[in-house]
Amino acid sequence: MKVHVSTTSLTDALAHVERVIPARSSNPGLSYLRVSLQGDVLTFSGTNMEIDIEARLTADVQGNGIFALPGQVFGQVVRALPGETVDLEFGEREVRIVSGNFDTKLQLVDADQAPQLEFPSEFSGKLRAAELSRVLSSVRYSASTNDYQAIFRGVKLELEQTHTRAIASDGFRLAYYHSEADSGLSGNLIVPARSIDEIIRILDEGEVGIVLGEGQFSLSTNGYRLNVKLMEGNFPDYNRVIPKDFPLDIIVSAAKLKEAVARVAVLADPATNNRIDLIIDNGVVNITAQGAYGGAQESVEVEQEGTDSQIALAYNAKYLAEAIRPLDGELRIRFSGVITPSLVYGVTDPGYLAMIVPLKTVTD
Amino acid sequence: MKVHVSTTSLTDALAHVERVIPARSSNPGLSYLRVSLQGDVLTFSGTNMEIDIEARLTADVQGNGIFALPGQVFGQVVRALPGETVDLEFGEREVRIVSGNFDTKLQLVDADQAPQLEFPSEFSGKLRAAELSRVLSSVRYSASTNDYQAIFRGVKLELEQTHTRAIASDGFRLAYYHSEADSGLSGNLIVPARSIDEIIRILDEGEVGIVLGEGQFSLSTNGYRLNVKLMEGNFPDYNRVIPKDFPLDIIVSAAKLKEAVARVAVLADPATNNRIDLIIDNGVVNITAQGAYGGAQESVEVEQEGTDSQIALAYNAKYLAEAIRPLDGELRIRFSGVITPSLVYGVTDPGYLAMIVPLKTVTD
Numbered sequence: 021m022k023v024h025v026s027t028t029s030l031t032d033a034l035a036h037v038e039r040v041i042p043a044r045s046s047n048p049g050l051s052y053l054r055v056s057l058q059g060d061v062l063t064f065s066g067t068n069m070e071i072d073i074e075a076r077l078t079a080d081v082q083g084n085g086i087f088a089l090p091g092q093v094f095g096q097v098v099r100a101l102p103g104e105t106v107d108l109e110f111g112e113r114e115v116r117i118v119s120g121n122f123d124t125k126l127q128l129v130d131a132d133q134a135p136q137l138e139f140p141s142e143f144s145g146k147l148r149a150a151e152l153s154r155v156l157s158s159v160r161y162s163a164s165t166n167d168y169q170a171i172f173r174g175v176k177l178e179l180e181q182t183h184t185r186a187i188a189s190d191g192f193r194l195a196y197y198h199s200e201a202d203s204g205l206s207g208n209l210i211v212p213a214r215s216i217d218e219i220i221r222i223l224d225e226g227e228v229g230i231v232l233g234e235g236q237f238s239l240s241t242n243g244y245r246l247n248v249k250l251m252e253g254n255f256p257d258y259n260r261v262i263p264k265d266f267p268l269d270i271i272v273s274a275a276k277l278k279e280a281v282a283r284v285a286v287l288a289d290p291a292t293n294n295r296i297d298l299i300i301d302n303g304v305v306n307i308t309a310q311g312a313y314g315g316a317q318e319s320v321e322v323e324q325e326g327t328d329s330q331i332a333l334a335y336n337a338k339y340l341a342e343a344i345r346p347l348d349g350e351l352r353i354r355f356s357g358v359i360t361p362s363l364v365y366g367v368t369d370p371g372y373l374a375m376i377v378p379l380k381t382v383t384d
Numbered sequence: 385m386k387v388h389v390s391t392t393s394l395t396d397a398l399a400h401v402e403r404v405i406p407a408r409s410s411n412p413g414l415s416y417l418r419v420s421l422q423g424d425v426l427t428f429s430g431t432n433m434e435i436d437i438e439a440r441l442t443a444d445v446q447g448n449g450i451f452a453l454p455g456q457v458f459g460q461v462v463r464a465l466p467g468e469t470v471d472l473e474f475g476e477r478e479v480r481i482v483s484g485n486f487d488t489k490l491q492l493v494d495a496d497q498a499p500q501l502e503f504p505s506e507f508s509g510k511l512r513a514a515e516l517s518r519v520l521s522s523v524r525y526s527a528s529t530n531d532y533q534a535i536f537r538g539v540k541l542e543l544e545q546t547h548t549r550a551i552a553s554d555g556f557r558l559a560y561y562h563s564e565a566d567s568g569l570s571g572n573l574i575v576p577a578r579s580i581d582e583i584i585r586i587l588d589e590g591e592v593g594i595v596l597g598e599g600q601f602s603l604s605t606n607g608y609r610l611n612v613k614l615m616e617g618n619f620p621d622y623n624r625v626i627p628k629d630f631p632l633d634i635i636v637s638a639a640k641l642k643e644a645v646a647r648v649a650v651l652a653d654p655a656t657n658n659r660i661d662l663i664i665d666n667g668v669v670n671i672t673a674q675g676a677y678g679g680a681q682e683s684v685e686v687e688q689e690g691t692d693s694q695i696a697l698a699y700n701a702k703y704l705a706e707a708i709r710p711l712d713g714e715l716r717i718r719f720s721g722v723i724t725p726s727l728v729y730g731v732t733d734p735g736y737l738a739m740i741v742p743l744k745t746v747t748d
Contacts, residue, residue, distance in 0.1 A: 089677075090677055093651075093677045096650050097650055097651070097680070100646065100647045100650050101647070102643060102647060114678055121644065121682050121683055121684070122644075122647050122648075122680070122681075122682050123680070123681040123682065124651060124678065124679060124680035124681065125678045125679050125680075126651075126677050126678035127677055127678045279466060280485065280486075282464065283464040283465070283466060283486050284486075286457075286460050286461050286464050287457075287461070287488060287490075313453075313454050313457045313490055313491055314457075314478055314488065314489045314490035314491045315488060315489045316461070316486070316487070316488035316489075317486075317487040317488065318485050318486050318487065319485055320485065
């Protein structure tokens with residue numbers, strides 16, 4: 021059984037599958053890549069138990085068969101191949117890999133040692149891949165990395181006829197992205213944040229097919245199929261924590277605000293939760309930090325709206341920086357008060373919303 | 385006291401000094417950067433006790449003075465400055481840093497808290513900076529990282545009227561670079577390998593002035609002055625271990641050999657010292673490795689010379705790869721036998737020599 025294929029196509033297809041395959045595992049089967057030859061298609065698959073990935077690649081294939089071999093070693097060899105094309109020759113106990121002057125034999129394991137994964141063949145829903153990528157990547161940063169609130173380590177994905185929406189929160193802040201795209205499906209999914217990272221990496225051009233299953237959902241895009249395990253539990257109702265009254269709004273260039281916050285944050289003191297202070301007054305936001313080694317100050321022009329003409333409050337610099345990072349063009353910050361949540365909205369991209377809570381300062 | 389200077393010049397000058405300044409140290413003085421304003425020159429200096437570095441920068445300077453402040457924090461602030469120029473305003477207790485919209489005050493410490501370093505003002509020897517860089521960077525990799533042979537953690541630099549030469553060895557291999565450049569000095573220096581790294585980073589264009597001192601040597605190049613502490617002890621006589629008889633030589637393209645070794649090495653087994661096997665016969669070197677997951681094989685054409693027509697031997701792949709890495713164009717390998725040292729020479733660059741010892745294999 022032989023395959024002749026371009027080295028670049030092979031490297032790309034393998035990279036996404038290899039990334040979920042552990043180098044070592046208490047379940048040795050997980051470290052194996054499954055390779056299937058059928059018709060003119062070469063298929064790779066692997067899993068980390070949270071996400072199953074399959075990559076299909078059109079190639080010059082002779083013969084049908086199913087094989088298994090260590091995923092990390094195969095990936096490392098393929099990345100080092102010298103030629104523009106590669107020939108894979110599968111025997112009973114080893115696969116010969118020839119590319120340019122390079123000639124390697126890798127040992128195979130029994131094909132049934134690699135996880136046998138099943139992927140749906142029909143995907144009833146669909147979205148533009150770039151749109152789903154934007155929805156997920158805008159909120160990913162806000163998911164928790166703590167163990168004690170397991171549900172907050174997931175990202176909630178709401179699929180409705182009227183919208184596609186993602187929400188992530190760590191209990192202290194929240195990010196939300198609302199797209200009017202209709203997937204044709206209806207459901208609430210809570211997806212582990214690490215699986216969201218893999219989905220974002222695979223989403224590229226064209227469309228993504230989606231189907232909801234029992235305890236998982238599946239995606240199909242651009243030659244890849246994924247089964248993504250869902251988390252169990254309920255995400256708290258984020259609408260209840262979002263304030264309704266905002267005595268002051270500002271509209272500001274996202275790029276200028278990002279740069280100013282990044283520079284002032286250098287001086288922020290980790291011992292005070294990276295505190296930076298904002299004073300908004302007279303069409304200017306004045307940003308300051310006072311750390312162990314001195315202070316920093318920077319001003320950015322803003323457009324002010326609302327009943328109040330000024331406000332002074334403090335944030336964790338890291339939380340403010342992450343809340344504004346997904347935005348380009350102009351953004352709006354709505355202040356509900358000096359110790360109650362502030363909201364960050366996209367003006368140029370109105371689908372985005374983030375909530376951050378000001379630091380309680382001694383003088384409040 | 386004020387300084388007006390381009391942000392790029394400031395960042396570059398500071399980067400080299402900042403790198404040797406520890407963020408924290410049991411000797412707190414070491415974490416401080418010394419800043420001096422005099423005439424139209426801004427000077428920074430710092431030390432890690434193994435290497436002292438001073439950077440001099442022509443700038444628009446008003447007033448004279450000496451100041452000290454935490455080196456790492458100042459470096460971080462300077463790298464984040466938004467404007468093309470920066471104004472530094474030194475007061476009694478703080479320095480104000482203004483660049484674009486950015487306005488920071490950093491606290492100063494007493495000037496005498498920072499190490500007070502003295503650099504020679506006359507440099508009796510000189511070399512082209514690029515030549516000294518080539519000499520040192522060609523052998524650096526071969527220095528030891530082990531604690532038990534302290535002297536091998538240094539690089540030996542021989543300065544003679546007829547040559548400038550560097551040697552490094554970890555006791556198992558050796559690298560040597562011979563330049564016919566005459567520094568005008570005569571001496572044998574053993575320099576800690578970490579200080580060699582800093583010297584290589586600073587060497588750029590033009591000339592480097594050199595002067596030998598008591599337990600140290602000093603360099604001056606391109607606005608920088610360095611005092612480099614020397615190691616005490618004697619480097620073993622490398623001439624004694626270099627074989628004299630070579631029944632077989634090969635000449636081969638450095639690029640092709642490097643690539644082939646890198647690819648075959650992927651399969652080499654760490655449990656057998658990353659063994660790769662070379663068989664030279666009939667104008668071809670055949671390189672193979674056999675690891676836990678299979679084997680790799682690659683062939684490269686060579687030009688053979690000598691009384692023997694073939695040889696088969698094994699190396700640690702890492703040692704062979706490192707020995708050929710400094711070379712471009714063509715290289716020569718001289719084989720003294722299957723268990724005695726092999727020598728790698730530059731053909732295109734004849735100043736370079738490396739010695740590696742074949743692995744003892746079970747069949748020997």
